[in-house]
Amino acid sequence: DIDRDRLVETMEEQAAIGGTEGGGLHRLTLSDADAEARDWFADCAAGMGLDLRVDAFGNMFARREGADPDAEPVLVGSHLDSQPYGGIFDGALGVVAAIEFVRTLDDYGIETERPVEVVNWTNEEGSRFPPAMQGSGVWAGAHDIEAEYEKTDADGARLVDELERIGYRGADPAEPREPYHAYLELHPEQGPFLEETGADVGIVTGIVGLRWAEVTFEGQANHSGTTPMHYRDDALVAAADVVTAIRRLPGSLGERTVATVGSLTVEPNSVNIVPETVRFTTDIRDPDEATLDRGVERMEAEVAAAADREGVDYEVEHTMRAASVDFPDRPVEAVAEAAADLGYDGRRMVSGAGHDATHAASVCETAMVFSVSEDGKSHTEDEFTSWADCYSSASVLANAALDLAGR
Amino acid sequence: DIDRDRLVETMEEQAAIGGTEGGGLHRLTLSDADAEARDWFADCAAGMGLDLRVDAFGNMFARREGADPDAEPVLVGSHLDSQPYGGIFDGALGVVAAIEFVRTLDDYGIETERPVEVVNWTNEEGSRFPPAMQGSGVWAGAHDIEAEYEKTDADGARLVDELERIGYRGADPAEPREPYHAYLELHPEQGPFLEETGADVGIVTGIVGLRWAEVTFEGQANHSGTTPMHYRDDALVAAADVVTAIRRLPGSLGERTVATVGSLTVEPNSVNIVPETVRFTTDIRDPDEATLDRGVERMEAEVAAAADREGVDYEVEHTMRAASVDFPDRPVEAVAEAAADLGYDGRRMVSGAGHDATHAASVCETAMVFSVSEDGKSHTEDEFTSWADCYSSASVLANAALDLAGR
Numbered sequence: 001d002i003d004r005d006r007l008v009e010t011m012e013e014q015a016a017i018g019g020t021e022g023g024g025l026h027r028l029t030l031s032d033a034d035a036e037a038r039d040w041f042a043d044c045a046a047g048m049g050l051d052l053r054v055d056a057f058g059n060m061f062a063r064r065e066g067a068d069p070d071a072e073p074v075l076v077g078s079h080l081d082s083q084p085y086g087g088i089f090d091g092a093l094g095v096v097a098a099i100e101f102v103r104t105l106d107d108y109g110i111e112t113e114r115p116v117e118v119v120n121w122t123n124e125e126g127s128r129f130p131p132a133m134q135g136s137g138v139w140a141g142a143h144d145i146e147a148e149y150e151k152t153d154a155d156g157a158r159l160v161d162e163l164e165r166i167g168y169r170g171a172d173p174a175e176p177r178e179p180y181h182a183y184l185e186l187h188p189e190q191g192p193f194l195e196e197t198g199a200d201v202g203i204v205t206g207i208v209g210l211r212w213a214e215v216t217f218e219g220q221a222n223h224s225g226t227t228p229m230h231y232r233d234d235a236l237v238a239a240a241d242v243v244t245a246i247r248r249l250p251g252s253l254g255e256r257t258v259a260t261v262g263s264l265t266v267e268p269n270s271v272n273i274v275p276e277t278v279r280f281t282t283d284i285r286d287p288d289e290a291t292l293d294r295g296v297e298r299m300e301a302e303v304a305a306a307a308d309r310e311g312v313d314y315e316v317e318h319t320m321r322a323a324s325v326d327f328p329d330r331p332v333e334a335v336a337e338a339a340a341d342l343g344y345d346g347r348r349m350v351s352g353a354g355h356d357a358t359h360a361a362s363v364c365e366t367a368m369v370f371s372v373s374e375d376g377k378s379h380t381e382d383e384f385t386s387w388a389d390c391y392s393s394a395s396v397l398a399n400a401a402l403d404l405a406g407r
Numbered sequence: 408d409i410d411r412d413r414l415v416e417t418m419e420e421q422a423a424i425g426g427t428e429g430g431g432l433h434r435l436t437l438s439d440a441d442a443e444a445r446d447w448f449a450d451c452a453a454g455m456g457l458d459l460r461v462d463a464f465g466n467m468f469a470r471r472e473g474a475d476p477d478a479e480p481v482l483v484g485s486h487l488d489s490q491p492y493g494g495i496f497d498g499a500l501g502v503v504a505a506i507e508f509v510r511t512l513d514d515y516g517i518e519t520e521r522p523v524e525v526v527n528w529t530n531e532e533g534s535r536f537p538p539a540m541q542g543s544g545v546w547a548g549a550h551d552i553e554a555e556y557e558k559t560d561a562d563g564a565r566l567v568d569e570l571e572r573i574g575y576r577g578a579d580p581a582e583p584r585e586p587y588h589a590y591l592e593l594h595p596e597q598g599p600f601l602e603e604t605g606a607d608v609g610i611v612t613g614i615v616g617l618r619w620a621e622v623t624f625e626g627q628a629n630h631s632g633t634t635p636m637h638y639r640d641d642a643l644v645a646a647a648d649v650v651t652a653i654r655r656l657p658g659s660l661g662e663r664t665v666a667t668v669g670s671l672t673v674e675p676n677s678v679n680i681v682p683e684t685v686r687f688t689t690d691i692r693d694p695d696e697a698t699l700d701r702g703v704e705r706m707e708a709e710v711a712a713a714a715d716r717e718g719v720d721y722e723v724e725h726t727m728r729a730a731s732v733d734f735p736d737r738p739v740e741a742v743a744e745a746a747a748d749l750g751y752d753g754r755r756m757v758s759g760a761g762h763d764a765t766h767a768a769s770v771c772e773t774a775m776v777f778s779v780s781e782d783g784k785s786h787t788e789d790e791f792t793s794w795a796d797c798y799s800s801a802s803v804l805a806n807a808a809l810d811l812a813g814r
């Protein structure tokens with residue numbers, strides 16, 4: 001049984017680091033606020049007497065030895081970085097719950113059979129440096145570390161320079177240093193499903209696949225008053241057609257498909273100039289890879305058709321692709337049993353968001369616990385999970401992790 | 408007969424101030440580059456022995472006395488400020504041609520009956536501080552100077568502070584200090600009409616009316632992966648509908664209507680966040696006021712319908728309204744006769760762009776000369792008028808101005 005008051009205190013401690021006036025977090029990866037959150041994580045680890053390793057990509061692992069030091073460890077954690085204006089639960093709840101799991105083991109003097117490691121992954125959000133889930137992706141071998149080091153933010157700062165600046169380019173290679181028994185992650189659902197179905201906690205059975213692209217339309221800047229309509233090569237008109245098409249895409253693909261244009265910029269962006277260049281992103285998700293392929297194909301066809309209609313040039317760059325993941329039975333059942341044992345109504349579901357668990361799943365048996373997200377809000381300061389839901393989901397995580405680590 | 412080589416030299420002199428690598432101009436109003444262009448204008452006036460007045464809004468008037476000092480003066484000029492990345496002709500050609508007109512009077516020792524004033528208006532472009540044609544608008548009494556002083560740029564700088572910073576907040580009241588006989592302005596056409604019809608020079612008979620608005624859609628930021636499509640309040644999807652509708656508006660209104668969304672910004676503008684806030688501008692133009700009214704009404708109806716479909720809030724702010732202008736016969740005929748006398752094919756046309764002449768027309772009899780714009784390009788560094796077309800249009804301006812000023 002975890003300590004509910006201490007869980008809330010630990011959540012509030014981290015929420016004070018990079019906290020915003022709106023009650024959320026501005027804790028972009030590798031920023032000063034992220035560095036402070038990392039220092040806080042290191043202090044927590046030291047307070048529990050854990051051994052801390054930082055790898056060459058800044059991923060942090062705090063290790064509690066088990067009775068059998070040669071047994072494959074159980075890894076538990078999430079991320080402490082945030083969206084530009086995100087909530088205080090996204091990522092942090094998973095790290096705090098993992099810390100509280102270890103503290104609870106100490107409270108009760110429990111020695112697990114396997115070692116337990118608490119992890120804080122670098123750059124899960126991907127909003128400062130692309131892509132999302134980057135630290136876990138490097139660790140799992142999905143990305144080449146040298147290529148990721150060279151990524152730059154909007155101000156041109158290089159990732160590796162920022163990592164060194166905040167003092168978190170560690171000595172350990174960024175890779176699994178031994179086989180792991182399992183990875184468990186608690187995260188807010190970030191959607192409305194659990195609340196809608198009245199469930200207490202989510203038993204995550206897998207993660208949707210996602211495809212991101214960046215589209216550029218290149219037209220011709222011209223005067224809005226003197227250029228007849230049929231003379232125009234208007235990049236924004238072409239982009240608007242695609243935004244509309246992307247909105248309609250899910251209805252014609254699959255009932256679980258979602259598709260979004262989240263970012264769009266116009267140049268020169270002046271009231272009386274016909275738009276010359278428009279850059280925008282597309283984000284298409286579905287649990288089924290064939291459906292994803294069809295979605296990306298249609299997006300490309302819409303881009304080509306819109307460019308043709310408006311007489312503008314186009315380019316499509318595929319910036320991220322994460323295959324859908326099905327979690328294996330054993331850790332999923334550990335989560336389901338923990339929920340049942342504690343008397344919670346646990347609902348099985350597929351995650352619509354990518355998580356560090358996506359990459360961990362390629363290294364070891366992986367599963368996730370979801371907490372209820374009020375109104376399904378996420379990636380906004382209004383994100384909210386009640387303390388009661390934090391407590392129940394963290395309890396499920398702790399019991400499932402203990403089951404996997406063995407008493 | 409004006410001096411063609413000197414015209415080119417004078418054009419090149421000003422083009423060096425705030426010149427860009429792309430061969431255009433970055434000379435935003437009240438910037439350091441604008442200050443330098445103003446100093447250059449003052450030097451030109453001093454070189455011609457003209458008396459220079461700067462009014463409280465930074466409009467600059469250089470006066471050459473006439474035989475009858477009590478006669479109402481003829482005003483000739485345009486603007487030296489540019490778009491963020493504009494061409495070297497837009498505005499500057501009109502100021503340079505007015506300077507060359509006075510130099511030519513000196514070359515030939517011509518004393519006009521009426522005084523001649525060369526004017527450089529403040530902030531014609533409106534791209535740094537709204538609205539466009541601001542200095543002439545204040546001077547003509549269309550705007551309250553105190554309200555315009557408070558306008559801020561994207562960095563929050565106040566117009567009046569910038570005016571003082573560059574030393575061009577003058578002592579004279581910003582108003583016509585006496586009745587004027589006429590205002591004449593040479594400007595590139597900024598559209599393809601003259602080139603298409605094979606004409607040498609444009610005889611401008613009036614200016615279209617224009618209506619600008621700023622529309623805001625306010626939805627709800629949310630996670631692009633976990634938020635089902637029917638849960639979304641997507642401000643960008645709503646905006647895309649309006650961009651498309653604005654593109655179709657002219658076809659259903661009038662054959663001379665043009666309508667544009669030139670500027671659009673998205674918040675938070677992240678690949679995996681459903682857009683919360685979108686702000687965009689609309690620009691609708693037509694020579695007929697009733698058609699304009701219908702256009703603005705339809706735009707508002709489209710905004711309301713799109714907001715309703717997507718479940719977002721909206722706001723429409725009307726940021727600029729310029730009534731269409733019909734120039735009176737006398738100055739228009741002076742331009743037409745000058746073109747005919749010089750053997751040029753002058754074509755009568757209505758301007759699709761607003762000009763300082765819009766406001767001057769409310770103070771005194773006004774007309775304009777247009778030079779050919781190659782490919783109709785404007786508000787881009789690619790704007791181009793050949794030296795031959797600069798020369799022919801400047802010659803028409805000089806002869807028409809001399810006609811109005813009297814020998």
Ligand SMILES: NC(=O)NCCC(=O)O
Binds near residue numbers: 124132190353355
């Ligand atoms: N959990 C989460 O928000 N991850 C970021 C990647 C994504 O957009 O799914």
Ligand SMILES: NC(=O)NCCC(=O)O
Binds near residue numbers: 540762
């Ligand atoms: N001539 C010109 O570009 N004026 C700016 C105002 C407008 O957009 O018409």
